Amino acid sequence: MLEIKNLHARIGDREILKGLTLTVKPGEVHAIMGPNGAGKSTLSYILAGKDDYEVTEGEVLLNGASILDLEPNERSVAGLFLAFQYPIEIPGVATMTFLKAALNSHRKAKGEGELTTPEFMKLVKGVAEKLNITSDMLKRPVNVGFSGGEKKRAEIMQMALLQPSICILDETDSGLDIDALKVVSEGVNALRSPDRAFVVITHYQRLLDHIVPDIVHVLSDGRIVRTGGPELALDLEKNGYAAYVANAAA
Amino acid sequence: MAAVKETVDQVLSIDVDKYKYGFVSDIESELAPKGLNEDIVRYISAKKDEPEWLTEWRLEALRRWQTMEEPTWARVDYPPIDFQDLHYYAAPKKTAGPKSLDEVDPALLATYEKLGIPLKEQEILAGVERGERQVAVDAVFDSVSVVTTFKAELAKHGVIFCPISEAVKTHPELVKKYLGSVVPVSDNFYATLNSAVFSDGSFVYVPKGVRCPMELSTYFRINEKKTGQFERTLIIADEGAYVSYLEGCTAPSRDENQLHAAVVELIALDDAEIKYSTVQNWYPGDSEGKGGVFNFVTKRGDCRGKNSKISWTQVETGSAITWKYPSCILRGDNSRGEFYSIAISNGRQQVDSGTKMVHLGKNTSSKIISKGISAGRSNNTYRGLVSVGRKASGARNFTNCDSLLIGNRCGAHTVPYIESKNASAIVEHEATTSKISDDQLFYCLQRGLPQEEAIALIVNGFVKDVLQQLPMEFMVETQKLIGISLEGSVG
Numbered sequence: 001m002l003e004i005k006n007l008h009a010r011i012g013d014r015e016i017l018k019g020l021t022l023t024v025k026p027g028e029v030h031a032i033m034g035p036n037g038a039g040k041s042t043l044s045y046i047l048a049g050k051d052d053y054e055v056t057e058g059e060v061l062l063n064g065a066s067i068l069d070l071e072p073n074e075r076s077v078a079g080l081f082l083a084f085q086y087p088i089e090i091p092g093v094a095t096m097t098f099l100k101a102a103l104n105s106h107r108k109a110k111g112e113g114e115l116t117t118p119e120f121m122k123l124v125k126g127v128a129e130k131l132n133i134t135s136d137m138l139k140r141p142v143n144v145g146f147s148g149g150e151k152k153r154a155e156i157m158q159m160a161l162l163q164p165s166i167c168i169l170d171e172t173d174s175g176l177d178i179d180a181l182k183v184v185s186e187g188v189n190a191l192r193s194p195d196r197a198f199v200v201i202t203h204y205q206r207l208l209d210h211i212v213p214d215i216v217h218v219l220s221d222g223r224i225v226r227t228g229g230p231e232l233a234l235d236l237e238k239n240g241y242a243a244y245v246a247n248a249a250a
Numbered sequence: 251m252a253a254v255k256e257t258v259d260q261v262l263s264i265d266v267d268k269y270k271y272g273f274v275s276d277i278e279s280e281l282a283p284k285g286l287n288e289d290i291v292r293y294i295s296a297k298k299d300e301p302e303w304l305t306e307w308r309l310e311a312l313r314r315w316q317t318m319e320e321p322t323w324a325r326v327d328y329p330p331i332d333f334q335d336l337h338y339y340a341a342p343k344k345t346a347g348p349k350s351l352d353e354v355d356p357a358l359l360a361t362y363e364k365l366g367i368p369l370k371e372q373e374i375l376a377g378v379e380r381g382e383r384q385v386a387v388d389a390v391f392d393s394v395s396v397v398t399t400f401k402a403e404l405a406k407h408g409v410i411f412c413p414i415s416e417a418v419k420t421h422p423e424l425v426k427k428y429l430g431s432v433v434p435v436s437d438n439f440y441a442t443l444n445s446a447v448f449s450d451g452s453f454v455y456v457p458k459g460v461r462c463p464m465e466l467s468t469y470f471r472i473n474e475k476k477t478g479q480f481e482r483t484l485i486i487a488d489e490g491a492y493v494s495y496l497e498g499c500t501a502p503s504r505d506e507n508q509l510h511a512a513v514v515e516l517i518a519l520d521d522a523e524i525k526y527s528t529v530q531n532w533y534p535g536d537s538e539g540k541g542g543v544f545n546f547v548t549k550r551g552d553c554r555g556k557n558s559k560i561s562w563t564q565v566e567t568g569s570a571i572t573w574k575y576p577s578c579i580l581r582g583d584n585s586r587g588e589f590y591s592i593a594i595s596n597g598r599q600q601v602d603s604g605t606k607m608v609h610l611g612k613n614t615s616s617k618i619i620s621k622g623i624s625a626g627r628s629n630n631t632y633r634g635l636v637s638v639g640r641k642a643s644g645a646r647n648f649t650n651c652d653s654l655l656i657g658n659r660c661g662a663h664t665v666p667y668i669e670s671k672n673a674s675a676i677v678e679h680e681a682t683t684s685k686i687s688d689d690q691l692f693y694c695l696q697r698g699l700p701q702e703e704a705i706a707l708i709v710n711g712f713v714k715d716v717l718q719q720l721p722m723e724f725m726v727e728t729q730k731l732i733g734i735s736l737e738g739s740v741g
């Protein structure tokens with residue numbers, strides 16, 4: 001589903017990814033863990049196509065096709081979704097309006113017509129309810145004045161609405177208390193399916209208690225330095241990243 | 251929102267240099283010789299079969315104008331205008347007072363149809379059956395008013411809505427009493443020029459206690475080459491009356507600049523309210539700054555009576571140069587003035603616009619909400635004056651000016667003037683300048699929105715407070731227009 005081969009990328013003069021290779025198959029949940037500055041968020045931005053980064057080598061295939069030459073919106077409609085660590089505020093634009101614009105872009109790309117307003121409302125309400133998102137919140141401007149938990153729930157709501165094939169969750173647990181973490185995790189788990197895959201980027205093990213990964217990778221200094229099962233996350237929680245940081249430096 | 255989607259479709263279907271309304275209508279017209287002198291003024295006055303007092307009024311204005319100099323204080327830059335190289339009168343032929351739409355040149359009706367203006371009464375009536383609100387339209391083509399719809403319906407309520415050239419004949423006492431009473435003949439260079447050569451425009455009178463039953467609307471179009479358009483609008487709301495009026499403006503794409511110098515005067519008597527909205531989309535010139543309309547407009551409202559209210563809402567997306575400051579004179583006690591503005595500049599457009607709120611009466615209040623959006627290589631200036639007179643105790647003003655920059659080759663400038671001569675006045679000014687952030691764009695793109703659509707969405711959010719002030723029918727149109735105006739603004 002997602003194949004990252006020998007990916008090198010830089011921002012300015014600084015090389016951040018130094019030959020990252022990762023294969024994610026349909027239905028799998030991969031966790032990427034690593035110390036601060038390992039390149040975790042950079043990876044998510046590069047996959048989504050943010051233009052601050054320059055890819056110098058390697059390739060990224062989504063469902064067999066290279067996406068590195070695609071614009072971010074083209075990657076989105078091709079099925080790639082990024083749940084932001086810090087969701088962006090858009091003043092004056094009602095969340096509902098934003099959702100509709102996003103959904104219609106996706107439908108248009110698939111050659112489908114726009115939903116009627118009642119159809120759309122029904123769809124959104126169904127998705128929103130599961131995430132404890134009130135209709136009042138849908139009327140408020142995108143992420144403006146949302147609490148940390150509301151922002152993350154809104155991200156998962158967008159994910160549920162757009163039905164992507166690959167979901168990248170960037171530090172989705174940051175800023176969440178335990179109750180919000182549960183709601184968000186349940187939202188994500190409800191979307192798990194044999195034809196959808198997840199890449200969960202996180203610093204801490206606690207998110208992985210709720211969203212249980214199939215495979216755990218350690219990212220350090222721009223490369224995957226170790227891959228294992230869920231037990232690897234527990235090991236990291238106990239022993240920290242020191243061993244990998246030292247490895248990378250050596 | 252459907253409008254946003256349509257915006258995108260329209261943006262995608264248009265190239266950068268293609269202005270939607272840039273077609274020229276092939277209509278035979280009658281032109282005055284080029285140049286400006288007493289003979290031309292008499293020619294215009296004679297064409298309109300005006301009474302002697304008005305001819306004299308015009309000549310007096312011309313004499314004043316000849317002693318005046320063009321103002322240079324605005325932050326706009328343009329080559330000198332040769333005022334002797336313009337036609338001051340152009341009229342479509344065969345306009346000897348069309349009695350009904352059937353008598354109007356079909357090419358002209360086709361033009362308005364292309365503009366999407368529902369001139370045909372039957373179409374408007376069809377709209378009524380669908381439960382939409384009625385809009386009465388006065389269409390001004392170059393120098394003359396072509397057709398006014400719904401006159402009879404309005405007359406039942408005592409509302410007068412007609413071309414000003416007609417009002418001069420049918421209601422001379424009203425015209426004589428109010429014309430020039432808000433914007434005096436010698437007010438400023440362009441207003442004085444307008445007073446000398448004004449061609450046509452709309453006249454509205456709403457009698458005591460009448461709430462005008464429908465939106466009134468005028469569409470202005472410049473068609474002829476090298477023609478100045480000098481329309482004059484006069485709106486009077488008598489005691490306790492209410493009227494909402496909207497004007498729309500378009501012009502063909504031409505390599506040469508076209509001059510537009512209008513004057514609008516509003517008078518609100520005791521307890522009256524006037525709401526005046528403008529969607530200005532004159533041809534802005536191409537992306538290199540060739541062509542486009544020079545828009546030098548004087549708009550002023552006089553809250554002459556107590557408890558009166560005047561509200562200006564403007565959406566400025568067109569013109570190569572905009573020089574425009576719709577103002578309120580808050581003369582009556584407890585009167586209120588409002589100014590809501592969206593000014594968008596792209597390409598090489600230059601906008602210098604804002605408002606003046608002059609507090610003279612007691613307990614007067616004013617509110618200014620200005621949203622400036624600059625893109626391309628344009629410059630956008632907000633220039634505003636809040637003045638509180640010595641006797642204006644209890645005056646209150648709130649001003650909010652927000653500027654949004656798109657790209658890094660444009661400019662936004664805010665020049666607020668505050669003068670207070672009364673210690674009890676409360677004047678507040680808030681201003682922000684921001685850029686559409688790369689993060690906002692990236693976020694929208696990540697959700698699948700193409701770039702142009704993302705920009706239109708973010709900008710529509712930025713101007714939301716002002717959009718809400720527009721009459722419903724024009725809100726959707728305006729959202730589309732915003733998207734179109736910003737095409738090619740990034741990248």
